């Protein structure tokens with residue numbers, strides 16, 4: 001039962017991924033109880049502006065949704081965490097304090113697991129980051145992960 005459901009979810013996610021790749025209208029995802037759903041694919045690659053399918057997936061990566069608060073002087077806080085599956089896909093649901101209409105502008109994705117974890121030839125420093133884009137009502141997808149080398153001051 002569990003593996004059947006998992007297969008179905010994966011099928012939905014893959015369908016969304018291919019719909020994006022082909023530029024077709026996105027598939028309406030299943031309803032769940034949350035303000036915002038973020039799902040997508042994390043590549044195991046340190047190129048710039050990578051698109052789904054251009055690199056192998058990054059399994060077991062910790063993905064964080066970080067948002068700047070509307071109050072609190074714009075401090076950046078982790079709004080949700082997710083871990084990618086064996087193929088690099090993740091999905092997170094969050095009851096966000098950020099107004100849903102401003103999620104894409106205020107939130108971004110940061111991969112907290114070093115790239116070296118998925119491919120030992122890739123650097124241990126630096127992080128993958130992506131902005132968000134609205135895929136369907138309250139469902140966001142990464143714009144595309146890019147690799148950033150962390151400033152040494154941080």
Ligand SMILES: *[C@@H]1O[C@H](CO)[C@@H](O)[C@H](O)[C@H]1NC(C)=O
Nearest residue numbers: 062064078079080081082112
């Ligand atoms: C996300 O993970 C970090 C580190 O593992 C943890 O400190 C934080 O509380 C988590 N945040 C949420 C919203 O789950």
Ligand SMILES: *[C@@H]1O[C@H](CO)[C@@H](O)[C@H](O)[C@H]1NC(C)=O
Nearest residue numbers: 033034035092093094095096
């Ligand atoms: C969001 O809030 C609803 C209603 O309070 C709750 O049922 C749901 O579990 C929450 N979802 C998450 C991801 O926290």
Ligand SMILES: *[C@@H]1O[C@H](CO)[C@@H](O)[C@H](O)[C@H]1NC(C)=O
Nearest residue numbers: 044045046056119120121122
């Ligand atoms: C690991 O990364 C190197 C350098 O980008 C690449 O040439 C190689 O194909 C990658 N290996 C795997 C298993 O993806």
